Amino acid sequence: MTNNRSWIPYLLILPSVAFLALLFIVPLLQTIWLAFSDNGVPSPANAQRMMADINFTRSIKNTFLLTIAVVPVQLAIALVMGTMVAKVGRGRETILWVWTIPLGISDLAAGLVWLSILQNSGYFNSLLLGLGVLERQASWLSYQTPVALFFAIAVAEIWRGTAIVMVIIVAGLNQVPREFKEAAEIFGAGAWTRFWRITLPLIRPALQSALILRTVLAFEVFAVVYALGGRNFPVLVGEAYNWQNQNQNYGVAAAYAVLIMIISLAATLIYLKAIKVDPERLP
Amino acid sequence: MANIVIDRIRKSFGTFEALKEVSLTINDGEFVSLLGPSGCGKTTLLRIIAGLETSTSGDVLIGGKSVIGLPPKERGLAMVFQNYAVFPHMTVYENVAFGLRMQKADDARVKAQVEKAAGLLHIEQYLDRYPNKLSGGQRQRVAVARALAVEPKVLLMDEPLSNLDALLRLEMRAELKTVLQSAGTTTIYVTHDQTEAMGLSDRIAVMHNGVVEQVGTPVDVYNYPATRFVGGFIGNPPMNFIKVPVTNGQVAAGSEPLTAPEETGNEVILGLRGEAVQLAPLPLGLEMKVRVAEPMGSHLLLTGSIHDQPVRVVLPSSETVRSGDVIGLKLDPNRITWLSPESGKSFPAATA
Numbered sequence: 219m220t221n222n223r224s225w226i227p228y229l230l231i232l233p234s235v236a237f238l239a240l241l242f243i244v245p246l247l248q249t250i251w252l253a254f255s256d257n258g259v260p261s262p263a264n265a266q267r268m269m270a271d272i273n274f275t276r277s278i279k280n281t282f283l284l285t286i287a288v289v290p291v292q293l294a295i296a297l298v299m300g301t302m303v304a305k306v307g308r309g310r311e312t313i314l315w316v317w318t319i320p321l322g323i324s325d326l327a328a329g330l331v332w333l334s335i336l337q338n339s340g341y342f343n344s345l346l347l348g349l350g351v352l353e354r355q356a357s358w359l360s361y362q363t364p365v366a367l368f369f370a371i372a373v374a375e376i377w378r379g380t381a382i383v384m385v386i387i388v389a390g391l392n393q394v395p396r397e398f399k400e401a402a403e404i405f406g407a408g409a410w411t412r413f414w415r416i417t418l419p420l421i422r423p424a425l426q427s428a429l430i431l432r433t434v435l436a437f438e439v440f441a442v443v444y445a446l447g448g449r450n451f452p453v454l455v456g457e458a459y460n461w462q463n464q465n466q467n468y469g470v471a472a473a474y475a476v477l478i479m480i481i482s483l484a485a486t487l488i489y490l491k492a493i494k495v496d497p498e499r500l501p
Numbered sequence: 502m503a504n505i506v507i508d509r510i511r512k513s514f515g516t517f518e519a520l521k522e523v524s525l526t527i528n529d530g531e532f533v534s535l536l537g538p539s540g541c542g543k544t545t546l547l548r549i550i551a552g553l554e555t556s557t558s559g560d561v562l563i564g565g566k567s568v569i570g571l572p573p574k575e576r577g578l579a580m581v582f583q584n585y586a587v588f589p590h591m592t593v594y595e596n597v598a599f600g601l602r603m604q605k606a607d608d609a610r611v612k613a614q615v616e617k618a619a620g621l622l623h624i625e626q627y628l629d630r631y632p633n634k635l636s637g638g639q640r641q642r643v644a645v646a647r648a649l650a651v652e653p654k655v656l657l658m659d660e661p662l663s664n665l666d667a668l669l670r671l672e673m674r675a676e677l678k679t680v681l682q683s684a685g686t687t688t689i690y691v692t693h694d695q696t697e698a699m700g701l702s703d704r705i706a707v708m709h710n711g712v713v714e715q716v717g718t719p720v721d722v723y724n725y726p727a728t729r730f731v732g733g734f735i736g737n738p739p740m741n742f743i744k745v746p747v748t749n750g751q752v753a754a755g756s757e758p759l760t761a762p763e764e765t766g767n768e769v770i771l772g773l774r775g776e777a778v779q780l781a782p783l784p785l786g787l788e789m790k791v792r793v794a795e796p797m798g799s800h801l802l803l804t805g806s807i808h809d810q811p812v813r814v815v816l817p818s819s820e821t822v823r824s825g826d827v828i829g830l831k832l833d834p835n836r837i838t839w840l841s842p843e844s845g846k847s848f849p850a851a852t853a
Contacts, residue, residue: 395584395586397586398586400553402588402599403572403574404552404573404579405574405579405600405603407574407599407603420590498631
């Protein structure tokens with residue numbers, strides 16, 4: 219009887235397979251072809267042109283620096299937030315809700331919010347002038363102040379992207395039964411030891427997912443950078459955008475897209491290796 | 502040397518009073534069970550002793566020293582949790598060693614203590630495995646070994662056997678008793694299972710609605726329940742409570758009337774253990790209408806009524822009684838508990 223119906227599972231996943239094939243795999247293959255072909259013949263010309271570009275090295279350096287600066291801070295903040303909210307009884311939901319508001323704001327809007335704070339006539343300068351710290355408006359986002367610009371972009375990215383890490387971490391923390399922490403406490407572990415020796419190892423799956431997701435998103439950073447720094451702070455996706463729209467060169471844009479995908483995949487593999495999740499060692 | 506004195510502990514959660522002035526003294530080396538139905542406050546009391554919960558008022562002294570306000574690790578105790586709380590990311594060895602590691606014990610001592618505790622609980626062959634590879638019973642052994650490895654002054658156990666299946670529970674019960682007797686640790690054991698409490702304890706504290714109803718040896722608590730609740734909670738079948746009329750200080754029960762306590766009025770509640778009866782010819786014994794007779798092999802269980810009130814009694818399996826019979830029962834006057842119909846409390850034993 220069941221033999222007659224063996225095609226049903228395949229039928230059930232058919233829509234999603236078709237959806238994926240149409241909207242993900244086909245464009246992916248097209249992009250790869252676009253990147254590695256020239257006038258319909260395979261060619262490394264686009265990749266070569268990409269690498270020869272003046273902004274190529276800078277954009278790679280900026281993207282990596284930003285990722286290295288932003289992701290660990292976001293993880294640390296998310297862990298602190300998750301640990302804090304775990305101790306809250308009433309009002310926990312409200313706090314979580316407020317904390318996740320940045321999730322609902324588009325990255326361009328977030329960039330514009332920070333622009334209104336940090337631009338020459340922005341709130342930050344007004345505050346500093348009002349307090350008498352500055353005598354005249356300072357510029358934070360120009361090419362002459364690369365450190366301040368980097369710092370501003372990093373802060374804006376941290377503000378915008380920490381919530382998703384926190385959501386994953388909180389979900390992970392909720393999976394850890396209270397008894398583990400209580401047992402550790404009974405047997406003499408202080409709060410710090412409990413966190414390092416009990417909580418962190420037990421939320422490895424959440425840490426892994428959060429890091430992968432957040433790092434891949436960090437490599438794709440664009441709108442916040444564009445709003446705050448414009449072309450003063452080239453990043454990989456920004457370059458892809460410029461080649462696509464300003465230069466109308468779809469081949470080089472595709473080469474950037476493929477490069478970003480390779481970096482993201484590599485980062486994911488590294489995390490999968492580095493933070494091994496052994497189901498045997500989970501609650 | 503660590504006795505435990507629980508002095509007028511109260512605990513409220515909002516308007517709900519979980520513990521209403523509980524006092525209890527546990528002697529050094531004694532095994533005391535906190536027995537009661539769920540929600541009676543027994544686990545809350547244990548957690549207050551452990552330092553995982555704060556009391557609203559009252560004091561807890563361990564070894565003569567007040568521990569209120571001290572963190573758990575400074576109370577010199579170990580605990581076994583209901584769901585074991587064995588750390589899944591550590592090997593069995595590291596689990597058992599956890600308390601010692603936290604005390605910064607040197608490796609030689611850790612090794613010696615872990616091997617000793619593992620030997621006591623027969624888990625030597627699992628020391629390098631991870632707990633998820635173990636069965637529930639084995640994990641329970643790891644949890645107990647972890648607690649014993651630190652050689653605590655006081656051992657707290659929160660329903661440690663309730664997650665095991667019935668057969669394993671029986672086996673672990675006997676083993677726990679052997680291990681703890683040789684360790685001589687002062688132990689508080691929380692359970693809702695009366696057979697566990699009866700089998701393991703030196704003394705039982707029966708709790709109900711945040712109050713300790715009775716403290717005593719298992720046999721005393723069984724034979725002389727202080728309240729109707731205790732009699733009904735302990736024993737299988739539970740104690741029978743039959744409201745009987747009192748005339749001239751006596752209660753009619755077949756040919757030999759029973760002497761009721763002097764304090765009684767016109768009525769008294771006769772608390773009767775199901776097995777404290779003998780079959781007797783009808784005019785000589787108290788009349789019981791048998792509704793159902795169940796031969797259980799080891800005994801004969803009868804369900805029916807005396808004075809139109811439901812009772813369950815147990816007779817030797819050699820007797821033959823059929824459903825629907827009317828029989829006579831001779832009561833053992835030394836094993837009767839008289840209770841006040843108003844307060845539900847028992848009168849002091851009539852023989853005294």
